[in-house]
Amino acid sequence: MAEGHKMKVRDINRRRLLQGMGAAGVAGVAGCLGGNNDEDEDTSSPEVSDREEVDFGNLQAGGTLRGAVGANVNSFDPPYSTDTTSTQAQNFIFEQLITSDRSGNYYPWLAESYELVETQDIDRTAYADYMTSVATDEEGALEIDEQVILQHPEDDPLDSDEVRVITPEQAAAAVDDGTFGMQYRYRLREGVQFHNGEELTAENVTASVERYENSDVSAQTFDSLLHARAVDEYTVDLFAQVPDAEAEGQLPAVYIFTTDQAGLEDGAIDPRQGNEPIGTGPYQFEDFSDEQYYELSKFDEYWTEAMGVDAIDWFDGPEEFPDGPLVDTIEMEIVPDAANRAAALRNDEIDITTGLATDTLDEFNSDDGFTVTGIETGGYEYIQYPVNVEPWGDQRLRAAVNHLVPRENIVQNVLNGWARPAWTPIPELAEESGTADPEALMEELRPYNEYDPERAGELLDEVGEDLGLEYPLEVTLETNADNPDRVQMVELIAESMAQTEYFETSVETYEWNAYTARVLDPEYPDGEIIPCIGLSGTFNPGSFCDALHGTANIGQCCNLTGISDPEFDELVDAARFDIAVVEDEQLRAERYDEIWRLLADRRYSSLTHFDLMTAVSNTAVTGFGIFPFDEGIYSFALYNPTESQTMWLERE
Amino acid sequence: MSTERGRIRITGFEAERVEERDSLSDWEAESGTGTESRWRRGLRRFKRNRSAMLGIAIVVVMSLLAILSRPITVGGVLVQPISLAPHAPTDILYLQNPSVGVYDPPSLAYPMGTDGSGRDLFSRLLYGGRFSISIGFIVVALTASFGAVYGAVSGYYGGWVDEVMMRIVDTIFAFPSLILALIIVAILGGGYWQLVLAFTLFGWAGYGRLVRGEVLSIKENEYVLAAKALGAKDRSVIFRHVIPNAMPPLLVLASLNIGTVVIGVAALGFLGLGMPPGTAEWGTMLDATRQTLIQGPGGAIPWWATVYPGLAIFLFVMSMNMIGDGINDALDAQETGVGRGGEE
Numbered sequence: 001m002a003e004g005h006k007m008k009v010r011d012i013n014r015r016r017l018l019q020g021m022g023a024a025g026v027a028g029v030a031g032c033l034g035g036n037n038d039e040d041e042d043t044s045s046p047e048v049s050d051r052e053e054v055d056f057g058n059l060q061a062g063g064t065l066r067g068a069v070g071a072n073v074n075s076f077d078p079p080y081s082t083d084t085t086s087t088q089a090q091n092f093i094f095e096q097l098i099t100s101d102r103s104g105n106y107y108p109w110l111a112e113s114y115e116l117v118e119t120q121d122i123d124r125t126a127y128a129d130y131m132t133s134v135a136t137d138e139e140g141a142l143e144i145d146e147q148v149i150l151q152h153p154e155d156d157p158l159d160s161d162e163v164r165v166i167t168p169e170q171a172a173a174a175v176d177d178g179t180f181g182m183q184y185r186y187r188l189r190e191g192v193q194f195h196n197g198e199e200l201t202a203e204n205v206t207a208s209v210e211r212y213e214n215s216d217v218s219a220q221t222f223d224s225l226l227h228a229r230a231v232d233e234y235t236v237d238l239f240a241q242v243p244d245a246e247a248e249g250q251l252p253a254v255y256i257f258t259t260d261q262a263g264l265e266d267g268a269i270d271p272r273q274g275n276e277p278i279g280t281g282p283y284q285f286e287d288f289s290d291e292q293y294y295e296l297s298k299f300d301e302y303w304t305e306a307m308g309v310d311a312i313d314w315f316d317g318p319e320e321f322p323d324g325p326l327v328d329t330i331e332m333e334i335v336p337d338a339a340n341r342a343a344a345l346r347n348d349e350i351d352i353t354t355g356l357a358t359d360t361l362d363e364f365n366s367d368d369g370f371t372v373t374g375i376e377t378g379g380y381e382y383i384q385y386p387v388n389v390e391p392w393g394d395q396r397l398r399a400a401v402n403h404l405v406p407r408e409n410i411v412q413n414v415l416n417g418w419a420r421p422a423w424t425p426i427p428e429l430a431e432e433s434g435t436a437d438p439e440a441l442m443e444e445l446r447p448y449n450e451y452d453p454e455r456a457g458e459l460l461d462e463v464g465e466d467l468g469l470e471y472p473l474e475v476t477l478e479t480n481a482d483n484p485d486r487v488q489m490v491e492l493i494a495e496s497m498a499q500t501e502y503f504e505t506s507v508e509t510y511e512w513n514a515y516t517a518r519v520l521d522p523e524y525p526d527g528e529i530i531p532c533i534g535l536s537g538t539f540n541p542g543s544f545c546d547a548l549h550g551t552a553n554i555g556q557c558c559n560l561t562g563i564s565d566p567e568f569d570e571l572v573d574a575a576r577f578d579i580a581v582v583e584d585e586q587l588r589a590e591r592y593d594e595i596w597r598l599l600a601d602r603r604y605s606s607l608t609h610f611d612l613m614t615a616v617s618n619t620a621v622t623g624f625g626i627f628p629f630d631e632g633i634y635s636f637a638l639y640n641p642t643e644s645q646t647m648w649l650e651r652e
Numbered sequence: 653m654s655t656e657r658g659r660i661r662i663t664g665f666e667a668e669r670v671e672e673r674d675s676l677s678d679w680e681a682e683s684g685t686g687t688e689s690r691w692r693r694g695l696r697r698f699k700r701n702r703s704a705m706l707g708i709a710i711v712v713v714m715s716l717l718a719i720l721s722r723p724i725t726v727g728g729v730l731v732q733p734i735s736l737a738p739h740a741p742t743d744i745l746y747l748q749n750p751s752v753g754v755y756d757p758p759s760l761a762y763p764m765g766t767d768g769s770g771r772d773l774f775s776r777l778l779y780g781g782r783f784s785i786s787i788g789f790i791v792v793a794l795t796a797s798f799g800a801v802y803g804a805v806s807g808y809y810g811g812w813v814d815e816v817m818m819r820i821v822d823t824i825f826a827f828p829s830l831i832l833a834l835i836i837v838a839i840l841g842g843g844y845w846q847l848v849l850a851f852t853l854f855g856w857a858g859y860g861r862l863v864r865g866e867v868l869s870i871k872e873n874e875y876v877l878a879a880k881a882l883g884a885k886d887r888s889v890i891f892r893h894v895i896p897n898a899m900p901p902l903l904v905l906a907s908l909n910i911g912t913v914v915i916g917v918a919a920l921g922f923l924g925l926g927m928p929p930g931t932a933e934w935g936t937m938l939d940a941t942r943q944t945l946i947q948g949p950g951g952a953i954p955w956w957a958t959v960y961p962g963l964a965i966f967l968f969v970m971s972m973n974m975i976g977d978g979i980n981d982a983l984d985a986q987e988t989g990v991g992r993g994g995e996e
Contacts, residue, residue, distance in 0.1 A: 338943065339942075339943050339945065339946035340946070342946055342947075342948060343946045346948070346949055356948075357943050359755075359943075359944065359947075359951075360946075360947055360948035360951060361948070362948070362951075363947060363948025363949055363950050363951035364948040364949060366950065367948065367949040367950055369949060370948075370949065406747060409746060409747065413746055413753070413754050413769075413770055414754075414769075481924055481929065484940070484943060487929045487930075488768065488769055488940075491744075491769055491929060491930040492744055492747075492769065494930075495742055495743070495744045495747065496744070496747055498742070499743075499747060499748075506928065507928050507929060507930055508841075508928060509924075509928065509929050
C-alpha cells in the first residue's frame with residue numbers, strides 16, 4: 001500500500017513548508033517594519049504601507065496586469081497541489097463558500113449566509129460504534145482505499161495489526177444518527193455561474209468535498225470535517241467531527257468545482273492533462289505554458305457583477321466600489337530567480353512581483369517609479385533542537401543556545417530590516433485568538449529570547465558541571481540551500497554559537513526536495529543536528545506551535561527532531577477541540593498563553609523572525625493592497641469587498 | 653677449472669697497447685662541460701622566461717599567504733603560529749562590533765570591504781587560497797600519476813589491452829568534465845575531499861591519452877629495445893625508460909591543469925555545490941554575492957564582494973598558465989591539444 005507514503009506527502013502540504021523566496025515562490029520574503037539598519041527596532045515604524053489609498057471615483061477598467069511569480073504552477077487542481085504558487089493561480093479561477101479579510105474574519109461568499117446550527121460536546125471515541133477495523137502493514141500504513149475520516153484515538157497502527165476507523169460512508173451513518181461535533185448550514189447564492197455556464201448548487205459542494213478525499217490535502221481537510229450533505233438545491237450542511245474552535249474557517253476551506261470536474265481523476269484538473277480549470281471565480285483560464293507563463297481573462301458573467309456588489313448583505317464599502325474586478329487580463333510569467341524578477345520590473349517587462357531579495361527592496365522603496373507594499377505574514381522560520389540526543393535533552397542547554405540566536409542581527413543584517421524578530425511565538429495576525437494580552441506576553445517572553453552570550457555562558461557552565469560535559473560540543477546546523485537569506489541566517493547562528501567557544505558548529509545545506517525528505521525521515525531525530533526550516537502558519541494560533549511540537553507530527557511536518565510532550569499535546573488539543581473554547585474565545589486565548597509559557601520554558605525550538613510579505617509594483621498599478629498569505633496576494637488585491645479592496649491600471 | 657667451462661675468452665686486447673696508443677680525437681674527460689641533461693637545460697631556459705618566473709612568484713606568494721593567513725594546528729599541536737589575516741574567515745564582525753555592516757565598502761580597517769554576512773573579505777581571500785590551491789595541486793598530482801601509468805601501460809602493451817583501455821578513456825571523454833564532477837558532488841555532497849574525488853575520478857583520462865600517444869613513439873626507440881633485449885621486465889621498462897621520457901608533455905599538461913581544476917572548483921562553488929556555504933573558498937564566495945549583481949533602481953553593486961574573489965581566481969589561474977607555457981617552451985614539449993573539446 002502506498003498509504004504510508006501518501007501520508008507523508010499530504011502532511012508536508014498540511015502546513016505549507018516554506019522553502020523561501022525564489023525557488024518555491026512560497027511566502028519567503030518580507031516587508032519592512034524596522035527602519036533600515038536602525039539599531040533600535042523599537043523606534044521603527046513601517047516604512048511601507050499595506051495598501052495604497054485610492055479614490056474610487058478615478059477608477060479605470062481594462063488593461064493587462066503583467067506579473068511574475070517565483071515558481072511554476074505545479075497543478076491547477078486545488079486538492080492536488082502542495083505549493084502556494086499553484087494555489088495563487090487557482091485562486092483566480094476557483095472560489096470557496098466563504099472568504100476572509102486580512103485579519104482573519106470570515107464572510108459568506110459563494111454562500112449567501114451561514115450559521116452554526118448545533119454543537120455537541122463529544123470526543124472522537126463517540127464514533128466507536130460506527131467504526132470498522134482496518135488491517136495495517138508493518139510500517140503502520142492502513143490497508144484501505146477509502147478516505148479515513150478519523151481513527152480511534154486509542155488505536156496505534158504501529159502497535160497493532162488492526163485499527164478502527166471511520167470512512168465517508170460511516171461518517172454519513174453517524175450524521176444520520178445525530179452523532180457529530182458541529183453542524184454548519186450554508187445557504188448558497190442563487191444564480192452563481194461557472195465559467196462553462198453551469199449553475200452552482202448544493203451538489204457541487206458535496207461533490208467537491210468528495211474530490212478532497214484521499215487527495216494531497218485530505219489530512220488538513222479531514223482533521224476536522226466529518227461530512228457534507230445537501231439539504232436542498234441551495235442549502236448544504238457541513239459537519240465537524242468534534243467541537244472545533246477553528247471550524248468556521250476550516251470546514252468550508254474547499255474549492256467548489258463543476259459536476260464534471262469534481263468527478264475527474266486525481267490531479268486531472270490541469271491543462272497539462274487536457275482539462276482547463278473551470279470555476280466560479282472572477283477570471284477564467286486562457287493559456288498556460290509549463291515553466292513559462294499563464295494567462296487569464298476576466299469572466300464576463302462573474303456573479304458579483306451579475307448581481308451587483310450591493311447584493312452582498314455584509315458589504316458596507318463606498319458607493320463607487322465596482323461590482324467586479326477591473327483588470328481585463330492577467331499575464332503571469334514564471335521567473336524563479338529573484339534578481340531576474342527585479343530586472344524584469346525595472347525594464348518594464350512586468351508591472352508587479354513578489355519575493356525580491358531584501359537588499360533590493362530598499363532601493364525599490366526609495367524610487368518614485370515603484371511602490372513597495374508590505375504586511376506581516378504568518379510565515380516564520382525556526383531552528384529545532386535534537387531533544388532526543390544527549391545532552392540536548394537538558395532544557396538549560398537549549399535555553400542557552402536560544403540566547404545565542406541573534407534575532408535582531410538576523411532581522412537587521414541578514415534581512416535588511418524586512419522582518420520582525422520573533423520575541424513571542426505568534427505573529428500579529430494570530431494574536432486575536434492566540435493571546436489574551438499581546439503586550440504582557442511580549443514583556444514576559446522577550447527576556448527568554450534576547451541575544452545574551454553572558455547568560456548563555458552561565459547556563460552552559462551550569463549544564464556542563466551537572467552533566468560532566470566536555471566543551472566544545474560539536475553540532476551541525478542544516479537548512480535548504482536555495483534560500484540565500486535562510487542560509488545566511490543559519491551561518492550567523494552557527495557563528496554566534498562558535499564564538500562562545502562552547503560549540504564547534506558546521507553548516508550543511510541541501511537542495512529543497514532532498515532536504516524535506518531528509519528532515520521527515522523517521523531516523524532524523526537521532527542525529528545531533530539542529531535543522532532550520534520555514535513554515536507558513538495561518539490565522540489559527542495552533543499553527544505556530546502544534547506543527548512544531550505535536551507528537552502526532554513527528555516524522556511529518558514539522559516536528560523534525562521528535563519532540564514528544566504529553567502535557568503540550570493536551571494543552572494544544574484543549575485550545576482547539578473543546579466545546580469550552582469554541583464558545584469562549586477569551587478562554588481559548590488564555591489557553592494559548594499557557595502553551596507559549598510552557599514552550600518558552602522547555603525551549604524545544606527557537607523561532608527566529610516573522611516574515612513580512614512584500615510586493616513591488618510600478619506606477620501603473622493603482623490601489624494595490626497586500627494579503628498576508630502568498631496564495632491570496634493577487635486575488636485579494638484585484639477584488640475583495642470585505643475591505644473594499646480593488647486595483648486598476650493607470651498607464652501613461 | 654670446471655667453473656670456467658664454456659666461457660668465451662677474448663684475446664688480443666693487451667691493455668698496454670690500448671692505453672699507450674695515440675688518442676683518436678682531442679676529447680678529454682675534463683675538456684668539455686659534458687652533455688647537459690634535458691632537465692637541466694629546461695630549468696635554465698625556464699629561469700630566463702620572465703612571464704613564467706612571474707607566474708611562479710605569484711603562485712608562491714599566494715600559497716604562502718594562504719598558509720600563513722591563520723595558524724594551523726595538527727592534532728592539537730600548533731604547527732604554524734603566524735596569522736596574517738586580521739580576522740578569522742568565519743568571523744561575523746557585526747556580532748562583536750555593531751558598527752560593521754554587510755557589504756561595507758573597502759576601508760582602512762577592512763581593506764577589501766565586508767561581504768554579505770559582515771565578514772572581512774581580505775581575511776577570507778587570503779584564507780580561501782587554502783582550498784582552491786591545495787585542491788588544485790592534490791588533484792593534479794593524483795590524476796597525473798594515475799594517468800601516466802594508465803597511458804603507459806596502454807601504449808606499451810598495445811593490442812586489445814590498448815583497445816579496451818582507450819575505449820574507457822573515450823567513454824569518459826564523451827561527457828563534459830564539469831558535468832561528471834557535478835554528478836559526483838551531487839551524489840556525495842559538498843566538501844573538501846568530495847571535491848578532490850570529483851575532479852580526480854575522471855580527471856586522469858587526459859593524461860592517459862597523452863602519455864599513451866607519447867609511449868607509442870617512445871617504445872619504438874632503440875633504448876627500449878635494448879632494455880628489452882637485456883631482459884628487463886616490462887615493469888622496469890615502463891617505469892625506468894618509458895615514463896621518464898614521456899614526462900615533458902605530461903608536466904606541461906599538469907601545470908596547465910592545476911588552473912583548470914581551480915576554475916572547476918570555483919565553478920562548482922559558484923553553483924553552490926562545492927564547499928559548505930560560508931566557506932571562504934573563492935567560488936563559494938562569488939556564489940554568495942551572485943544576487944547582488946542585479947540591484948533595484950539606484951542601487952550600487954558592491955563590486956568589492958565579487959571583484960576581489962574573481963581577481964584571486966584570475967591571478968592564480970593566469971599564473972599557472974604562464975608557468976605551464978614556460979615549461980612547454982623550456983622542455984620543447986610541443987604540447988599538442990590532447991585535451992577534449994578544445995579545452996587545452
